Amino acid sequence: MSNIKKFFVDRESLAPALVTLFAAIFSLLAGVVLIFIVSKDPVQSTKNFLLAPFLRSYNLYYLLIVMVPITFTGLALCVVYQLRYMSLIVDASLYTGAVVATAIGTLVSLPAGIHPAVAMIASGIVGGLIGLLPAILKIRWRANELVSSLMLNYVFYFLGSFVILYYLRDRSQTILSSMPFKQTFLLPRLIPNTQLHAGFLIAAGFVVLVSIFLYRTRWGYEIRITGANPRFAMYAGIPVTSVILYAHFISGFLGGVGGAVEMSGLYRSFIWQMDPSYAWDGVIVAMLARRNPKFVPLSAAFFAYLRVGADFMSRRGDVAFEFITLLQGMIILILASDKIVNYFKERQLRKQILKNQGGVR
Amino acid sequence: MIHFIAGVVSSSNYWFIVLRSTAPILLVTLGAVITAQAGIMNMALEGSMLWAALVGVIVSAATGSVWLGLLAGIAASVMVALVLGFFALKLDANAVLSGVALNLVATGGTVFVLFALTGDKGISSSLPSKVLPTLTIPLIKDIPWIGKVVSGQNIIVYIAAISVVAIDFILRRFTVGRRIKATGENLDAAKAAGIDPIKIKFFTLVISGILAGFAGCFLSMGYTSNFTSGIAAGRGYVANAAQVVAGGTAVGSIFAALLFGLTDAMATYLQNIGMMPELIQALPYAVTILGFVVVTWVRDRRENERKRKLFASAATKSATKKEKLHGV
Numbered sequence: 138m139s140n141i142k143k144f145f146v147d148r149e150s151l152a153p154a155l156v157t158l159f160a161a162i163f164s165l166l167a168g169v170v171l172i173f174i175v176s177k178d179p180v181q182s183t184k185n186f187l188l189a190p191f192l193r194s195y196n197l198y199y200l201l202i203v204m205v206p207i208t209f210t211g212l213a214l215c216v217v218y219q220l221r222y223m224s225l226i227v228d229a230s231l232y233t234g235a236v237v238a239t240a241i242g243t244l245v246s247l248p249a250g251i252h253p254a255v256a257m258i259a260s261g262i263v264g265g266l267i268g269l270l271p272a273i274l275k276i277r278w279r280a281n282e283l284v285s286s287l288m289l290n291y292v293f294y295f296l297g298s299f300v301i302l303y304y305l306r307d308r309s310q311t312i313l314s315s316m317p318f319k320q321t322f323l324l325p326r327l328i329p330n331t332q333l334h335a336g337f338l339i340a341a342g343f344v345v346l347v348s349i350f351l352y353r354t355r356w357g358y359e360i361r362i363t364g365a366n367p368r369f370a371m372y373a374g375i376p377v378t379s380v381i382l383y384a385h386f387i388s389g390f391l392g393g394v395g396g397a398v399e400m401s402g403l404y405r406s407f408i409w410q411m412d413p414s415y416a417w418d419g420v421i422v423a424m425l426a427r428r429n430p431k432f433v434p435l436s437a438a439f440f441a442y443l444r445v446g447a448d449f450m451s452r453r454g455d456v457a458f459e460f461i462t463l464l465q466g467m468i469i470l471i472l473a474s475d476k477i478v479n480y481f482k483e484r485q486l487r488k489q490i491l492k493n494q495g496g497v498r
Numbered sequence: 499m500i501h502f503i504a505g506v507v508s509s510s511n512y513w514f515i516v517l518r519s520t521a522p523i524l525l526v527t528l529g530a531v532i533t534a535q536a537g538i539m540n541m542a543l544e545g546s547m548l549w550a551a552l553v554g555v556i557v558s559a560a561t562g563s564v565w566l567g568l569l570a571g572i573a574a575s576v577m578v579a580l581v582l583g584f585f586a587l588k589l590d591a592n593a594v595l596s597g598v599a600l601n602l603v604a605t606g607g608t609v610f611v612l613f614a615l616t617g618d619k620g621i622s623s624s625l626p627s628k629v630l631p632t633l634t635i636p637l638i639k640d641i642p643w644i645g646k647v648v649s650g651q652n653i654i655v656y657i658a659a660i661s662v663v664a665i666d667f668i669l670r671r672f673t674v675g676r677r678i679k680a681t682g683e684n685l686d687a688a689k690a691a692g693i694d695p696i697k698i699k700f701f702t703l704v705i706s707g708i709l710a711g712f713a714g715c716f717l718s719m720g721y722t723s724n725f726t727s728g729i730a731a732g733r734g735y736v737a738n739a740a741q742v743v744a745g746g747t748a749v750g751s752i753f754a755a756l757l758f759g760l761t762d763a764m765a766t767y768l769q770n771i772g773m774m775p776e777l778i779q780a781l782p783y784a785v786t787i788l789g790f791v792v793v794t795w796v797r798d799r800r801e802n803e804r805k806r807k808l809f810a811s812a813a814t815k816s817a818t819k820k821e822k823l824h825g826v
Contacts, residue, residue: 175614223594278795280787281742283594287735288787295780302776388677417602464605469599475590493591 144304152275152482157425159481160471161439164464168443171463173455182454189449193199196445197413198331202403203441204434205232209338210396211426211433212347213268213388218428219351219363224271226286228416230264232409234396236297237263239305239315239407242322242400249321253401256322257339260397261390263301267293268389271380284459298478301407315407324402335401350387360384392416419442421465424472506767510646515766517651519720520759521658522547523733523740527751528665529706532742535669536702537682539599539693542582543710544734545604550575550714552608553759555627555725556615564628564719571719578604581706583700601734609727622718622725630654630720641784654716661709666748668705678702710734734781739790745797754789761785 169183176182190197213227239258270289274280305315324335351357363370363380371377400407408471418440425436443461451458471477506512526543533540550571558567573725586593609619616624632652639649668673680688681695688695713733718725736758743757744750765778 175610247535274791279798280790280791280794281738283598284739284742285787285790286737287732288739288783289791291732291783292780292787295776295783299776299780303774360716363712366689420598453612457610457619459606459613459619462602463610465606466599466601467601469592470585470596471601473591473595473599474585 149205152485156481160468162467185450186446189446198333200441200445204437205336206339206415208437210415211422213245213391214419214423216388219338223283224286224414226271226342228290230267230389230392231396234260234393235400238397238400243316252321257397260393264393265390268385272385282314317406322369333403338491513647515763516759519762520755521655522713523758524658524755525709526737527740527755529709530737533702533706535682536699538699540706542600545587545601546575546578546710547714547730548604548608548710550724551718551729554715555622555718559625559627568715571715575711576707583703629723650721662748743789743793750772756788
C-alpha cells in the first residue's frame with residue numbers, strides 16, 4: 138500500500154520538477170549558443186552571463202533587488218493561475234500602483250514608516266480594483282480575460298504616464314521624472330552602501346502570506362477548487378463568482394503593492410520611461426513555480442539570475458540585454474507543451490514500474 | 499473642441515489617415531478571424547508582425563529590392579505562425595500561452611537582432627531600407643473628395659482591401675471554408691467527415707501569417723520608413739479583440755478594424771495640435787475593448803434569448819401533448 142502511495146506521490150511531484158529543471162537548463166544552454174553566434178568574445182560574454190552574481194558583490198545584491206518585483210507579479214499570477222484564468226492585468230496593477238505611490242510619496246506628508254505603508258495599501262487597493270476589471274468583463278459579458286487584460290494594460294499605461302507627465306512631473310529635469318519622493322517615503326536599506334532595501338523582506342512576507350492563504354485557509358481552498366473544477370465548486374455550494382472576484386482583487390492587490398514597494402525601495406523619483414512589464418516575468422515565475430507560491434522565491438531567484446547575467450553581459454560586451462526574452466519565451470514554450478511534460482511523466486512512470494518489478498522479484 | 503472635431507472629420511486628409519491606420523489592423527484582424535474560425539486563437543500575430551517588420555527592412559536594405567524585403571518579411575511571419583502551430587498542434591501546448599511566448603521572443607528577439615546588426619536598439623535608420631510604393635488610381639483620383647482619400651495610398655492598403663474579398667471567398671465560397679468552420683465548430687464531427695483538423699488549422703495559420711506579414715512590412719516600410727522596437731504596438735492583440743467584434747466574418751472585420759482606425763487617426767490628429775498625447779493614445783485601445791465587450795454581450799444575450807425561446811416552445815409543445823392526453 139505504501140508502495141502505491143509513494144508511487145503516486147513520486148509521479149505527481151517528480152516529473153514536473155524534472156520538466157522545470159529541463160526548461161531551465163535548456164534555456165541556459167540556448168543562451169550560451171546564442172552568445173557564441175553573435176558575440177565577438179563569446180567566452181568572456183558567457184562567463185559574464187553565467188557567473189555575474191559571483192563576479193561582483195554588487196551583482197549579488199542586484200539579483201536580490203530584481204527578485205522583488207517579479208516575486209510580487211509571480212505571486213499575483215499564481216493566484217489567478219490557480220483559478221485557471223489567464224488575466225495579465227497585474228501589469229496594469231503594478232504600473233498604476235507605482236503611479237499612485239508616486240503621488241502619495243511626493244504630495245502627501247506623513248511620518249516615516251507610516252508613509253510607505255499608507256502608499257502600499259493605497260496602491261494595493263487601486264491595483265486590486267484594476268485587477269477586478271477583466272474578471273468582471275469575463276463574468277458579466279463573457280469577454281476573454283487575456284484579450285481584455287492586454288488591452289487594459291495599454292489603457293492604464295497611457296493613463297498612468299499621463300498622470301505623471303501632467304501632475305507629478307519635475308519640470309526642472311530634462312528627462313521624464315516625477316518630483317523627488319519625500320524622505321519619509323523611502324524604505325530603509327537593509328545593508329548600508331548597497332541598494333538592497335526593506336522591500337525584499339516585504340516580498341518575503343507576502344510569499345508566506347500568499348502560501349498560507351492559498352493552502353491553509355478556506356478562501357484559498359475555494360479558489361483552488363473553483364480552478365480545478367468550477368462546476369463541482371458550484372454544486373458544492375462555493376460562491377464561484379465571488380471567489381473569482383476576490384481572487385482577482387488579491388492578485389491585483391499584490392501587483393499594486395509591488396509597484397509601491399519598487400518606488401519606495403529602489404527609486405528616489407518615478408523614472409520609468411516605459412512600462413517595465415514585470416507581468417511577463419511573473420508569467421514565467423508562476424509557471425516555473427507550478428502555481429505554488431512557496432516555490433515563487435526559487436523561480437524568481439532563477440529568473441533574476443538570468444536577468445542580472447544578461448544585464449552584466451550586455452554592459453561589458455556586444456550582446457544585447459533583450460536576448461533574455463528569447464530565453465523567457467523558450468521556457469514558456471517548453472513548460473506549456475503537454476507532450477514534453479508527458480514525456481517526462483511517462484519516463485518517470487516507466488522507471489518506477491521497472492523499479493517496483495525489481496522489488497517484487 | 500466639437501467644432502474642431504467636426505472640421506477634422508469632414509477633411510479628406512483625416513479619412514486618408516483613417517484608411518492608412520486601418521489597413522494594418524484590418525489585415526491582422528482577418529488573420530485572427532480565419533484562425534478563430536478553425537478553432538485556434540493566433541495570439542502570436544503580434545510576434546508575426548514584429549518579425550515581418552524587421553526582416554522586411556533588413557532584406558530590403560541588403561538586396562536593395564523592396565519586393566524581396568516584403569517576401570522575406572512574409573516568410574518570417576509565416577514561420578512564426580508555423581512555430582505556433584508546431585507547439586500548439588504537434589506538442590499539444592496551450593495555444594494562447596505559446597502565442598504569448600512567441601510574442602515575447604519577438605519583442606526581445608527583434609531588438610537583439612537589430613542590435614547585433616546595427617549596434618542600435620531603438621531604430622533601424624542606419625539600414626538603407628526601401629519603402630513600399632504608393633499607387634495613384636487613374637480615374638478615381640480625379641473625383642473631388644473621394645479621390646484624395648482613396649487614391650495615393652500605399653499598395654498595402656489596397657492589398658488589405660483585396661484580402662477582405664479573398665478571405666470572404668475562402669470562408670464562404672470554397673470547400674476549404676466549410677472545412678475550416680467544421681473544424682472550429684465541432685472537431686469530432688469534422689474528423690468523422692474525413693477532415694484532417696490539424697492540416698486545416700495549419701492552413702489557417704499560414705494564411706494568417708501571410709496577412710500579418712503584409713501588415714508588419716507595411717508598418718516598417720510604408721506607414722513609417724524604419725523599424726522601431728515594439729513597432730507593432732499591440733496591434734496583434736487588438737486584432738484578437740477585433741476578431742470577436744467582427745463576428746467571424748471578413749466583412750465584419752472592416753467595421754472592427756475601422757473602430758480602431760478611426761480613433762487611431764483621431765489620436766494622430768489631436769496629437770498634432772498638441773492635445774495630451776498620453777490620454778489620446780489610450781483611446782484606440784479603450785474603444786476596441788468597449789466594442790469587444792458590447793459585441794460579446796449582445797451576442798450572448800441573443801444566444802440566451804434563442805435558447806429560452808427554444809425551451810419555451812418545447813415546453814408548450816409538451817404541455818399541449820399532455821392536454822390532449824388528458825382530454826381523451
